[in-house]
Amino acid sequence: xxxxxxxxxxxxxxxxxxxxxxxxxxxxxxxxxxxxxxxxxxxxxxxxxxxxxxxxxxxxxxxxx
Amino acid sequence: xxxxxxxxxxxxxxxxxxxxxxxxxxxxxxxxxxxxxxxxxxxxxxxxxxxxxxxxxxxxxxxxxxxxxxxxxxxxxxxxxxxxxxxxxxxxxxxxxxxxxxxxxxxxxxxxxxxxxxxxxxxxxxxxxxxxxxxxxxxxxxxxxxxxxxxxxxxxxxxxxxxxxxxxxxxxxxxxxxxxxxxxxxxxxxxxxxxxxxxxxxxx
Numbered sequence: 680x681x682x683x684x685x686x687x688x689x690x691x692x693x694x695x696x697x698x699x700x701x702x703x704x705x706x707x708x709x710x711x712x713x714x715x716x717x718x719x720x721x722x723x724x725x726x727x728x729x730x731x732x733x734x735x736x737x738x739x740x741x742x743x744x
Numbered sequence: 745x746x747x748x749x750x751x752x753x754x755x756x757x758x759x760x761x762x763x764x765x766x767x768x769x770x771x772x773x774x775x776x777x778x779x780x781x782x783x784x785x786x787x788x789x790x791x792x793x794x795x796x797x798x799x800x801x802x803x804x805x806x807x808x809x810x811x812x813x814x815x816x817x818x819x820x821x822x823x824x825x826x827x828x829x830x831x832x833x834x835x836x837x838x839x840x841x842x843x844x845x846x847x848x849x850x851x852x853x854x855x856x857x858x859x860x861x862x863x864x865x866x867x868x869x870x871x872x873x874x875x876x877x878x879x880x881x882x883x884x885x886x887x888x889x890x891x892x893x894x895x896x897x898x899x900x901x902x903x904x905x906x907x908x909x910x911x912x913x914x915x916x917x918x919x920x921x922x923x924x925x926x927x928x929x930x931x932x933x934x935x936x937x938x939x940x941x942x943x944x945x946x947x948x
Contacts, residue, residue, distance in 0.1 A: 687903070692893070692944040695756035699937045706789035708799070711781065712767030720874040721854070722862040723887050 753885030763883040767943050770876035772927050773822070773832060776815040782806050794933040798926040805923045813923075820920045830920050834870035836908035843868055850903055854878070859887055872911060875904055895920070898941040909935050 746874075748768035755763070770934075771781060786806040822828040831837075847870045854860060854869060859878070861869050882891040882899060886887040891899075912935065915921060915928030 688944060689824075693758055695944055696762065696937070696941050698791065699941075707784070707787050708768035709764040711784045711788065712764060712771045713784075719861045719873070720862055720865045720867075720877050721842050721869070721881065724855075724858045724860055 753890050755884060755890075759883050762938070763880040766876040766883070767881040769931050769934065770873040770880070772873075772924070773876075773931075774873035776818045777811075779811050782811050782814060789852070795930050800934070802923070802926040802930070805926070809923055817920060817923050819862065820917055821915070822858065822926060829920060830914050832872040832911055833868060834872075834875065834903060835868070836906055837911060844875040846870060846903070850875075853899065853903070857882075857887055857891075872908060875908075893942070900938060900942060905935070905939060 755787040772785070772918060776786070779933045783806075786803050788799045788803040788806075790799035790803070821830055822832060831842065833842055833847075834850065835844040836842050839842075847868050850870050858877075859881070862875070865874070867874065879896065879900065881887050882896050885891065909932055912932035916925050916932070917926070917928075921928075
């Protein structure tokens with residue numbers, strides 16, 4: 680029963696998004712994003728979990744955290 | 745990005761569009777727009793929906809305003825002399841101070857996700873463009889694994905929803921704004937769609 684409700688909710692969400700302005704309104708937004716100066720402001724920490732590099736340590740020290 | 749070894753994850757069409765919207769808005773709010781970016785914005789198409797018509801306005805402005813003036817507008821809005829008219833950081837909007845508790849909370853959540861600020865980025869991580877990058881990364885599975893809609897909703901509700909709508913309104917109504925006004929409109933309309941969609945997921 681709960682599973683059915685959840686499936687309905689997911690389908691409702693998908694239909695809502697597909698019918699929303701996001702899917703139809705703006706042709707070309709992906710191309711704009713592709714021309715951005717930076718590929719992103721965050722990067723994945725290599726390996727699993729957080730690794731405090733010298734760079735990050737220096738930053739935290741300067742930010743007084 | 746340093747995760748070229750991570751295989752791309754297939755995501756649903758509507759989720760790819762959401763990620764595109766986050767990337768699009770982030771690209772316009774991250775830094776002064778380059779000539780290349782402005783040229784691409786000039787090609788945007790639209791329709792009569794709030795996002796579509798704001799895209800048409802934005803494309804028109806990209807075609808008609810001098811690129812240097814657009815960059816000057818970015819600087820006076822977000823950087824300024826001393827400070828810009830708008831400080832697009834979660835901590836500032838939520839507490840009135842930069843680098844306060846909301847930033848510490850975000851760093852803790854970023855660490856749990858396994859991401860950190862990219863080397864060379866000077867702004868604190870709670871900048872709106874940075875948070876939108878993170879949403880896009882969660883949706884696209886760029887951070888090593890697929891994050892469920894519920895996990896995306898948790899991040900959105902904690903770090904974006906409480907303040908980003910107000911930020912977008914401030915951008916729309918700023919004293920020196922012309923080019924960025926429709927960016928605020930698009931952002932506000934998109935955030936509303938995201939809020940509604942997350943509330944339909946049945947996860948709370």
